[in-house]
Amino acid sequence: xxxxxxxxxxxxxxxxxHEVNGVAHTSRNFAAYARRHDVPFLCVRAGQTTxxxxxxxxxxxxxxxxxxxxxxxxxxxSFDPLFFRYSGLISATVRAFRPDIIHITGPSELGIFGAYxxxxxxxxxxxxxxxxxxxxxxxxMRWLSRHLGSFGSKLERRTEAAALDVIARFYRRASVLYAPxxxxxxxxxxxxxxxxxxxxxxxxxxxxxPANRRPxxxxxxxxxxxxxxxxxxxxxxxxxxxxxxxxELRARNIHPKWLIIGHGAEExxxxxxxxxxxVAGVLRGQALADAYADMDLFVFPxxxxxxxxxxxxxxxxxxxxxxxxxxxxxxxxxxxEAFTGPAGRVALDEDFAxxxxxxxxxxxxxxxxxxxxxxxxxxxxxxxxxxxxxxxxPVA
Numbered sequence: 001x002x003x004x005x006x007x008x009x010x011x012x013x014x015x016x017x018h019e020v021n022g023v024a025h026t027s028r029n030f031a032a033y034a035r036r037h038d039v040p041f042l043c044v045r046a047g048q049t050t051x052x053x054x055x056x057x058x059x060x061x062x063x064x065x066x067x068x069x070x071x072x073x074x075x076x077x078s079f080d081p082l083f084f085r086y087s088g089l090i091s092a093t094v095r096a097f098r099p100d101i102i103h104i105t106g107p108s109e110l111g112i113f114g115a116y117x118x119x120x121x122x123x124x125x126x127x128x129x130x131x132x133x134x135x136x137x138x139x140x141m142r143w144l145s146r147h148l149g150s151f152g153s154k155l156e157r158r159t160e161a162a163a164l165d166v167i168a169r170f171y172r173r174a175s176v177l178y179a180p181x182x183x184x185x186x187x188x189x190x191x192x193x194x195x196x197x198x199x200x201x202x203x204x205x206x207x208x209x210p211a212n213r214r215p216x217x218x219x220x221x222x223x224x225x226x227x228x229x230x231x232x233x234x235x236x237x238x239x240x241x242x243x244x245x246x247x248e249l250r251a252r253n254i255h256p257k258w259l260i261i262g263h264g265a266e267e268x269x270x271x272x273x274x275x276x277x278x279v280a281g282v283l284r285g286q287a288l289a290d291a292y293a294d295m296d297l298f299v300f301p302x303x304x305x306x307x308x309x310x311x312x313x314x315x316x317x318x319x320x321x322x323x324x325x326x327x328x329x330x331x332x333x334x335x336x337e338a339f340t341g342p343a344g345r346v347a348l349d350e351d352f353a354x355x356x357x358x359x360x361x362x363x364x365x366x367x368x369x370x371x372x373x374x375x376x377x378x379x380x381x382x383x384x385x386x387x388x389x390x391x392x393x394p395v396a
Contacts (some may be wrong), residue, residue, distance in 0.1 A: 001017065001164060001287075003039075003390060004316075004390055004391065005035075005395070007038070007039050007040065007390075008040075008101050008213045008390065008393055009040040009042075009097065009098060009099045009100045009101070010039065010040065010041050010042070010100070010101055010102075010103055011042045011044065011094055011097060011099035011101070011102045011103070011114070011117070012027070012030065012031075012032070012041060012042065012043045012044070012102075012168065012304075013045075013102065013103070013105070013110040013111055013113060013114030014043065014045055014104075014105045014110065014132070015048075015105045015108040015110060015111060015131075016028035016045075016046070017043065017045040017046070018045075018046075020232075020262075020282050020284075021138060021232065022131070022201070022262075022305075022307060022308075022309050023106070023129055023130045023131065024304075025309050026092075026130065026201055026309075027043070027045070027080045027105070029201075029202065029382045030290070030386060030387075031043055031059050031061075033038050033383060033386040034058055034059050034192050035057045035059045036054060036383070037056060037121075037219050037283055037383075038057065039056045039058055040058050040097075040329060041058055041059045041060070041265050042060045042061070042062070042093070042097040042099065043060070043061045044061075044062045044064070044093070044094070044110060044113070044114070045057065045061065045062070045063060045064070045110065046063070046064055046065075046066055046080070046110065047063030047064060047065060048063075048065060049063065049065045050063065050064050050065045050086070050089075050107070053185065054346060054349060058390075060097065060173045061069055062076040062089070062093045062156065063256075064083065064086050064088065064089075064090075064110075065079040065269065067080050067083075067240050068082075068083040069082055071113065071307075078111060079108065080109055081109075081266070083109040083110070083113070086113075086121050087113070090113055090117070091117065091120075092118050094121070094386075095121070096184060097179070099121075099122060100124075100215060100395055101123060101124050101125075101126060101304050101394070102114045102115075102117060102118040102121075102123060102124070102126070103125075103126050103127070103128065104126075104127050104128075105127070105129050105130055105140050105181075106127075106129070106130060106131060107167055107170045108160060108204045111127070111170075114356070115127075115170070115173050115174075119174075122148055124176070124392060124394045124395075125173060125174045125175060125255050125394070126174050126177070126178065126394070127171050127173075127176075127177055127178070128178035128179070128182065128199050128336075128389075129171070129176035129177065129178065129179045129180075129188060129306065130182060131306060132305060135383070146352045150160070153256055158370055159222075164191065165191075168188070168191035168192050170189075171188065171192050172192045172193065172194065173193070174194060174394060175188075175194065175394050176194065176195055176393065176394050177189075177192065177194050177195065177197070177198065178197050178198070178199035178389060178392070179195065179197075179198065179199065179306065180197055180198070180199055180230045180306045180328050180379055181198070181200075181307060181327065181328040181331045182197075182327050182331065183327075183331075184306055185197070191308060195316075197287070197291035197371065197389075197392040198388070198390070199385065199388070199389055200226065200307060200380075201307050201380075201382075201384055201385060202283050202312075202317075202382030202384065203309075203312045203315075203316045203380050203381075203382075204382075205258070205316055205377060205380075205381075207286070207289045208289050208316035208317045208377070209293070209316060209318070209372065209374070210255060210291070210293060210317060210318030210374055211293075212286075212289050212290045212293035212294075212317065213288065213293040213294060213317075213318070214293070214294055215382050216219050218234070224255050224256070224257060225254065225256050225257070225296040225297060225356075225360055226256070226257050226258075226259055226294055226297075226300075227256045227258055227259070227292050227294060227295065227296050227297050227299050228258070228259040228260075228261070228291070228292065228294075228295035228297070228299065228314070228319070229242060229258070229259075229261070229262070229292075229298070229299055229300065229302075230261040230262060230288075230292070230298075230310040230313070230314070231261075231264060231300070231310050232262055232263070232264045232301065233260070233262050233264030233265065233266040233267045233270060233370075234264040234265055234266055235265070235266065235303070236304045237264075237301070237302045237304070237305075238301040238302050238303055238304075238324070238349070239264075239266050239270060240266070240269070241294070241301040241349055241352065242260075242271035242274060242301065243260070243269075243270070243274055243301065243337065244353075245299065245352050245353045245356065246258070246273075246275050248353035248354075249353050249356060249357060250275060250306075252353070254356075254360060255275070255276065256275075256276065257276050257277075257278070258274050258275075258276060258277035258278065259277075259278050259280065259284070259290065259294065259295060260278065260279045260280065260293055261275055261281070261283050262281050262345075263280060263281055263282055264368060265308065267279060274375050275370065287320050288313075289313075289317065292313055292316075292317035292319055292335045293317045293318065293319070294366075295314070295317070295319045296319070296360070296366075297321070297322060297359065298310075298314035298316075298317070298320065298321040298322070298323050298344070298359075299324065299352065299356070300321055300323045300329055300353045301323075301324055301349065301352065302323075302324065302325060302327065302329070303324050303325070303326040303383040304327060305327045305329055306327060307323065307327075307328035307331075307332075308323070308327070308328045308329035308332055309348065311323060311328075311329045311332050311333075311344075312332055312377060312380060313332060314367070314373070314374060314375060315332070315336065315343050315373035315374065315375035316373075316376040316378070316380075317374070318370040318371070318373055318374040319370065319373065320342075320343055320344040320345075320363070320366065320369040320370060320373055321333065321344035321345075321355060321361070321373070322344055322345070322347055322352055322355055323344065323346055323347075324344050324346070324348070324349065325345070325346050325347075325348070330346045332352075333345070333346055334346075335376070336376035337372075337377075338371060339376050339379065340371075340372040340373075340375040340376045341367075341368065341369075341372035342369055342372060342373045343369055343373035343376055344358070344369060344373065344396075352376050
């Protein structure tokens with residue numbers, strides 16, 4: 001897809017950049033895309049210290065240190081109520097850059113700044129949706145709602161609906177929206193009245209590949225498969241299902257070796273309840289790619305992921321995925337099946353263990369899935385993703 005001419009000057013305000021999550025992963029790849037294609041790009045983001053970095057090709061960056069009053073949202077995510085102290089610095093940097101468009105990724109302190117400066121400078125604002133914050137809010141009410149019976153379920157639904165309404169009002173400030181799957185696009189268009197385009201995610205096929213699989217993992221033992229999970233170890237990822245799967249598989253005389261990659265509040269629980277688990281913490285680069293390739297199946301029980309970068313990375317590594325029907329991961333598997341053939345299975349929570357057992361007892365079918373998974377992932381490049389994003393930018 002040809003890039004717009006002239007190239008737009010983009011001021012990008014991501015919710016996270018250096019952290020380990022889907023928004024940060026996408027943001028780093030967006031900056032790399034801009035650098036490859038000489039797109040003028042200013043990234044205003046949180047960092048360890050406050051500094052204006054030296055330009056790297058066409059990419060500039062302003063990093064803003066968080067204060068001691070920052071509120072921890074997750075293990076590596078915070079919200080700083082004192083970010084307003086940077087308003088003068090952000091204003092001077094953005095005005096000097098002279099953006100044609102401001103792109104935000106959510107209602108964080110940086111997203112609020114981005115929306116404000118788009119209004120102040122009278123330039124178009126676009127907003128991409130990366131995290132189902134409304135669903136997270138409902139899941140995190142469960143410490144209370146689970147003790148309240150039917151009223152607790154109603155409380156969760158009302159919390160989710162109220163959070164969605166608040167966030168939708170914020171997203172109405174943008175003239176164009178992006179979301180990682182068609183269901184979310186339809187929801188956002190309905191709630192905001194704004195056009196929404198797909199902003200899916202890509203994968204580095206040179207890093208994540210079946211060739212990384214180490215010889216000692218190629219045993220093919222049905223009775224001792226390596227089952228993997230990569231992601232935040234938190235309640236909204238539904239990781240509590242993993243020990244239940246483990247118990248069910250052992251009752252079927254399958255004794256899985258779990259490879260758990262990530263960190264979060266549920267780490268101690270998983271260490272204590274999974275029968276044979278290596279909890280590796282956060283891995284990056286080649287170490288992460290090797291870990292994926294060593295898996296026999298990728299088990300991802302989240303109901304809240306808008307896309308599922310980790311699912312695409314698993315497929316690129318030749319590892320079939322088992323996912324729930326909710327959110328982006330199911331869309332990835334459906335797209336893969338339409339293009340190259342089945343690359344995993346979509347299953348309800350109670351069906352994860354039976355599906356895993358079924359696939360492990362069909363090695364030829366599993367081998368075909370491995371080939372289809374890798375073939376599909378090869379079609380998912382980051383350049384194609386961001387080419388489509390720039391093509392949908394509004395003209396000032």
